[in-house]
Amino acid sequence: MAGQSFGKRERLLKRFEFENVMDKGRKTRIGDICTVFCLKNGLDRHRLGIISSRKIGNAPQRNRSKRRMREAFRRIKNAIPTPMDIVIIVGKGAAPLSFPVLQEKIGQTLRCKRQP
Numbered sequence: 854m855a856g857q858s859f860g861k862r863e864r865l866l867k868r869f870e871f872e873n874v875m876d877k878g879r880k881t882r883i884g885d886i887c888t889v890f891c892l893k894n895g896l897d898r899h900r901l902g903i904i905s906s907r908k909i910g911n912a913p914q915r916n917r918s919k920r921r922m923r924e925a926f927r928r929i930k931n932a933i934p935t936p937m938d939i940v941i942i943v944g945k946g947a948a949p950l951s952f953p954v955l956q957e958k959i960g961q962t963l964r965c966k967r968q969p
Contacts, residue, residue, distance in 0.1 A: 865902030887945030925956040
């Protein structure tokens, strides 16, 4: 399936990239699941960065929450209308959710985003 991968080109890697999106982007809170920042990027692709703090739990719990967010993004990225940089800050409420519910909530938030 073409276009279903999640390569290095689709990641936010540098601190200044994260800070730029969080400073200039639109912020949307999805309950206690996560906070999403979106900023139009002018590229031909979406880019994703995920932040998972120690408040989530120990390292395996944080890594699992990041993997689930990445997978949800990978599955819905082709439905997002405009290329944008996205930063997701994972919340405590993401862990107990089933994956289909998590994917649906993130998808609803990102599909309806329109940047000025």
